[in-house]
Amino acid sequence: MKIGILAVCTLVINLAMTSAKSLVGIQSLVKRRLPRHVSVFSFEFSPGPGDSFVVSDSRTRPGGIDITCTTTSACARGLFEYLKERGGLGIWWTGSQFDKLPSHLPPIGDIPIRGNSIVKYRYYSNTVTFSYTTVFWPFEETKDSGSDNWSYLLDWLALHGINLPLAWNGHEYILSEVYRDAGLSDLDILSYFSGPAFLSWNRLGNIQGSWGGSGKLPARWIIDQLVLQKKIVRRMTSLGMTPALSSFTGFVPRSLHKHYPTADIMTESQWDNFPSAFTNVSFLNPVDNLFKTLQKSYLMKQQDVYGADVSHIYTLDQYSENTPLGNTSAYLRNISSNTISSLQAADPKAIWLMQAWMFSSDSAFWTRDRINWYLGGIPNDTMLILDLYSEAYPQWQRTDSYGGKPWVWCELHGFGGNIGLEGNLVTLTTQPLKALNTPGSSMQGIGLTMEGLDQGNEIVYDLLLNQAWSSSPIDLTAYISSFASRRYPTKSLPSTVFLAWKILASSVYNNSDPNSQATVKSIFVLQPALSGLVNRTGHHPTKIFYNTNQTIVPALKLLLQASVENKALRKVPEFAYDVVNLTRQILANYFIDLYTRLVMIYNSTHSTPEDITAAGQPLLEILSAIDEVLMTNEHFLLSKWIHSARVLAGNDSQYADLLEFNARSQITLWGPQGQNNDRAAKDWGGLVHSYYLVRWQAFVHYLEESKRFTTPYNGTVLNQEMFKIAEHWVKATWGARLGERWGTHGDTWEVVDKILQRWI
Numbered sequence: 001m002k003i004g005i006l007a008v009c010t011l012v013i014n015l016a017m018t019s020a021k022s023l024v025g026i027q028s029l030v031k032r033r034l035p036r037h038v039s040v041f042s043f044e045f046s047p048g049p050g051d052s053f054v055v056s057d058s059r060t061r062p063g064g065i066d067i068t069c070t071t072t073s074a075c076a077r078g079l080f081e082y083l084k085e086r087g088g089l090g091i092w093w094t095g096s097q098f099d100k101l102p103s104h105l106p107p108i109g110d111i112p113i114r115g116n117s118i119v120k121y122r123y124y125s126n127t128v129t130f131s132y133t134t135v136f137w138p139f140e141e142t143k144d145s146g147s148d149n150w151s152y153l154l155d156w157l158a159l160h161g162i163n164l165p166l167a168w169n170g171h172e173y174i175l176s177e178v179y180r181d182a183g184l185s186d187l188d189i190l191s192y193f194s195g196p197a198f199l200s201w202n203r204l205g206n207i208q209g210s211w212g213g214s215g216k217l218p219a220r221w222i223i224d225q226l227v228l229q230k231k232i233v234r235r236m237t238s239l240g241m242t243p244a245l246s247s248f249t250g251f252v253p254r255s256l257h258k259h260y261p262t263a264d265i266m267t268e269s270q271w272d273n274f275p276s277a278f279t280n281v282s283f284l285n286p287v288d289n290l291f292k293t294l295q296k297s298y299l300m301k302q303q304d305v306y307g308a309d310v311s312h313i314y315t316l317d318q319y320s321e322n323t324p325l326g327n328t329s330a331y332l333r334n335i336s337s338n339t340i341s342s343l344q345a346a347d348p349k350a351i352w353l354m355q356a357w358m359f360s361s362d363s364a365f366w367t368r369d370r371i372n373w374y375l376g377g378i379p380n381d382t383m384l385i386l387d388l389y390s391e392a393y394p395q396w397q398r399t400d401s402y403g404g405k406p407w408v409w410c411e412l413h414g415f416g417g418n419i420g421l422e423g424n425l426v427t428l429t430t431q432p433l434k435a436l437n438t439p440g441s442s443m444q445g446i447g448l449t450m451e452g453l454d455q456g457n458e459i460v461y462d463l464l465l466n467q468a469w470s471s472s473p474i475d476l477t478a479y480i481s482s483f484a485s486r487r488y489p490t491k492s493l494p495s496t497v498f499l500a501w502k503i504l505a506s507s508v509y510n511n512s513d514p515n516s517q518a519t520v521k522s523i524f525v526l527q528p529a530l531s532g533l534v535n536r537t538g539h540h541p542t543k544i545f546y547n548t549n550q551t552i553v554p555a556l557k558l559l560l561q562a563s564v565e566n567k568a569l570r571k572v573p574e575f576a577y578d579v580v581n582l583t584r585q586i587l588a589n590y591f592i593d594l595y596t597r598l599v600m601i602y603n604s605t606h607s608t609p610e611d612i613t614a615a616g617q618p619l620l621e622i623l624s625a626i627d628e629v630l631m632t633n634e635h636f637l638l639s640k641w642i643h644s645a646r647v648l649a650g651n652d653s654q655y656a657d658l659l660e661f662n663a664r665s666q667i668t669l670w671g672p673q674g675q676n677n678d679r680a681a682k683d684w685g686g687l688v689h690s691y692y693l694v695r696w697q698a699f700v701h702y703l704e705e706s707k708r709f710t711t712p713y714n715g716t717v718l719n720q721e722m723f724k725i726a727e728h729w730v731k732a733t734w735g736a737r738l739g740e741r742w743g744t745h746g747d748t749w750e751v752v753d754k755i756l757q758r759w760i
């Protein structure tokens with residue numbers, strides 16, 4: 001079972017070829033996304049500070065467009081600015097529209113398009129996104145066009161101007177080599193890692209080991225991810241992005257203690273009710289010299305694999321949902337100062353990138369003093385802090401701009417990849433500027449730190465990344481109409497479309513409720529119970545902060561009316577996607593009313609079992625309607641998620657089953673006994689039908705029986721039943737019929753029409 005560095009040595013790539021100051025990568029991007037216009041665009045560096053670009057008509061090449069820029073990233077942004085402002089097209093999570101560009105491009109005229117980033121860093125990602133969203137993504141899948149893939153994501157990021165993306169893949173490969181050199185066996189190492197879909201929390205030191213399967217992370221996964229990471233790092237670099245690479249965090253297998261009995265290894269706190277075997281992760285005190293040795297080993301191996309000058313920015317979190325074992329100034333300062341010195345000893349230019357999630361999530365522990373002690377041990381210029389949830393719980397004020405350390409204003413927006421309409425546009429256009437312009441501010445970046453990539457609320461990402469290139473607040477009225485017209489690029493877009501987006505912008509995208517600043521979760525994805533589902537606030541809110549019938553219902557009707565006026569709209573994938581998604585949201589919200597009614601009837605002492613049956617019926621019917629509409633669109637499918645997992649295993653069906661188990665477990669039980677049950681739930685076609693519906697049927701049945709036999713409601717009994725359903729579902733597999741069930745079902749317009757008549 002030896003993983004063996006030799007196996008991959010031959011794949012070491014020469015990154016010296018693609019230095020940050022090269023335009024080869026952006027030219028390749030044009031070849032990928034605009035193959036018919038390769039000769040139109042010409043890129044050139046111009047001297048100057050920061051990131052800026054100028055796009056103009058070429059003086060020498062008739063019909064040509066010249067883009068000059070101070071950095072590769074600025075050239076990519078300049079290209080995007082031209083394509084969206086003059087071409088009227090976008091690149092969306094749902095696909096690129098650039099193939100619709102006319103062969104003769106619109107000229108720019110006398111006034112060139114100029115842009116200048118207001119921040120040094122445009123950051124992308126969150127450690128957990130690597131599990132919630134991209135875990136099963138290939139670099140580029142050719143056989144199976146339409147799969148989510150890194151190649152596409154990286155182009156999306158480059159065009160939007162991102163220059164600092166997180167790059168976690170491959171961490172387990174480097175780390176296993178470090179541990180092997182330190183004397184650990186393959187068994188020690190592979191049984192320490194968590195399952196493929198749960199590695200993020202292993203990386204953060206929350207969990208260790210894996211449930212399901214053999215309890216070991218397959219060596220194949222580790223090697224494949226390294227191969228993937230090499231492609232990712234190379235592509236990032238070529239597109240002018242600095243990958244934030246991983247490092248040695250201090251979290252170690254328990255068995256390290258056997259090999260180093262005198263090492264200062266501590267047992268960290270328990271996470272989210274996981275049994276101790278899977279949490280209470282061992283942590284090597286950075287004060288111990290062994291920490292420095294392992295850090296050096298890690299960074300050297302990483303440099304060997306990716307090249308020495310790819311990046312000096314290292315992501316490293318020790319207290320993300322781990323409570324420090326000490327609370328004194330000396331303790332906290334020792335941890336951080338020794339951590340940074342370990343990085344610097346191996347790479348003198350090292351910068352420590354930290355997700356400052358704990359300062360907002362555990363503000364009870366992280367008082368001003370403790371934050372000062374912890375950060376005080378680190379020189380200002382060797383750190384970059386992610387103010388992870390700036391739109392709702394910014395920490396930069398109470399920390400006085402992190403005591404002068406550079407930091408990034410981040411939009412977190414959603415937890416667990418939950419699905420629901422939500423955003424606060426005005427916050428995005430004003431708050432980053434306010435932070436930047438505060439006297440003494442050390443803010444240096446703007447970033448996206450969503451837990452799961454959100455495809456439906458794309459407007460939120462687009463706007464924030466636009467704001468990174470504008471020193472005054474973007475005018476929302478103009479922005480919304482330009483957003484709508486480039487999202488649905490058709491000749492003579494009906495005015496009803498703009499009206500629909502105006503409604504959305506002033507309702508679902510104007511969420512000022514301070515207690516639920518995150519994508520709103522549908523209650524039908526939650527484990528059924530008599531109480532506690534509705535009106536939740538916090539990170540996984542279920543409280544609907546807008547009036548459905550006065551906002552998204554008319555917005556949907558206006559879009560549908562537009563598609564009658566202009567039939568071409570129905571062929572625009574983003575339009576179909578939005579119609580499906582609004583329909584989904586409306587039905588999900590109506591479900592709450594039906595559920596509330598059922599509970600009221602059950603609670604009434606006069607009701608009969610037949611009343612329960614009658615009140616339960618529409619609940620189950622609306623779930624079927626939700627499933628039906630989701631099944632019509634490729635972006636809302638459970639089968640896509642499972643397929644993306646299984647396909648990585650090729651012909652190895654046992655391995656495919658393990659990956660499928662991981663895929664299923666993460667979006668449902670999320671833990672051996674459902675420790676994080678439904679945290680990463682999804683409104684997906686196929687999942688609604690095979691799982692949520694089954695749970696709600698069992699719930700309705702339970703209430704009927706309880707009425708019939710006058711047995712009191714017992715939540716424990718019901719939960720046990722729900723756990724059985726979940727375990728059964730999680731362990732099911734597609735077996736050998738790989739790929740068979742990946743595809744849509746039904747016609748969006750017919751299904752939506754039917755739903756409108758029946759429900760709306």
Ligand SMILES: *[C@@H]1O[C@H](CO)[C@@H](O)[C@H](O)[C@H]1NC(C)=O
Nearest residue numbers: 095141144145146147149152
């Ligand atoms: C990559 O992802 C994009 C966006 O989802 C998709 O349009 C494209 O077809 C994918 N590419 C491949 C080769 O699958």
Ligand SMILES: *[C@@H]1O[C@H](CO)[C@@H](O)[C@H](O)[C@H]1NC(C)=O
Nearest residue numbers: 267268269270271276279280
């Ligand atoms: C795990 O951590 C918790 C504190 O979060 C502690 O109470 C418990 O004793 C720890 N368990 C072990 C086995 O160390």
Ligand SMILES: *[C@@H]1O[C@H](CO)[C@@H](O)[C@H](O)[C@H]1NC(C)=O
Nearest residue numbers: 324325326327328364365367
């Ligand atoms: C600090 O931790 C010690 C134990 O490690 C505990 O007794 C003490 O109450 C803590 N102090 C504060 C202010 O929380």
Ligand SMILES: *[C@@H]1O[C@H](CO)[C@@H](O)[C@H](O)[C@H]1NC(C)=O
Nearest residue numbers: 287326328329330331332334
């Ligand atoms: C801090 O580290 C020093 C050695 O670098 C050690 O002497 C001291 O005991 C440590 N203090 C704490 C509280 O860990």
Ligand SMILES: *[C@@H]1O[C@H](CO)[C@@H](O)[C@H](O)[C@H]1NC(C)=O
Nearest residue numbers: 376378379380381403404405
């Ligand atoms: C960091 O910067 C702040 C503000 O400029 C300054 O007061 C502080 O002394 C600096 N800290 C370090 C460790 O250099």
Ligand SMILES: *[C@@H]1O[C@H](CO)[C@@H](O)[C@H](O)[C@H]1NC(C)=O
Nearest residue numbers: 419420421454455456581635
């Ligand atoms: C649909 O839109 C919601 C917002 O309502 C968003 O959270 C989600 O990512 C979108 N996409 C899918 C596939 O659900």
Ligand SMILES: *[C@@H]1O[C@H](CO)[C@@H](O)[C@H](O)[C@H]1NC(C)=O
Nearest residue numbers: 426476505506507510511512
């Ligand atoms: C957004 O909500 C605020 C109140 O919270 C209101 O003052 C403002 O007019 C709203 N904006 C839009 C565009 O509706």
Ligand SMILES: *[C@@H]1O[C@H](CO)[C@@H](O)[C@H](O)[C@H]1NC(C)=O
Nearest residue numbers: 532533534535536543544596
């Ligand atoms: C949820 O909140 C709404 C609006 O405040 C309220 O009308 C409703 O009764 C609440 N429902 C529950 C179950 O608490």
Ligand SMILES: *[C@@H]1O[C@H](CO)[C@@H](O)[C@H](O)[C@H]1NC(C)=O
Nearest residue numbers: 530531532596599600603713
């Ligand atoms: C119904 O009864 C349960 C259990 O007694 C209670 O928790 C819940 O709030 C009640 N709901 C309504 C809508 O009356």
Ligand SMILES: *[C@@H]1O[C@H](CO)[C@@H](O)[C@H](O)[C@H]1NC(C)=O
Nearest residue numbers: 647648649650651652653738
């Ligand atoms: C899977 O097996 C089939 C039949 O044995 C073979 O043709 C195919 O190449 C194999 N695919 C992979 C990825 O190994």
Ligand SMILES: *[C@@H]1O[C@H](CO)[C@@H](O)[C@H](O)[C@H]1NC(C)=O
Nearest residue numbers: 712713714715716717718720
């Ligand atoms: C609910 O059921 C559990 C498990 O059967 C039982 O232990 C408990 O006593 C019951 N609770 C009530 C209030 O009846």
Ligand SMILES: *[C@@H]1O[C@H](CO)[C@@H](O)[C@H](O)[C@H]1NC(C)=O
Nearest residue numbers: 547548549553590593759760
């Ligand atoms: C919203 O509209 C639906 C369908 O017409 C209706 O059943 C429901 O009562 C309305 N809800 C509110 C709060 O008006």
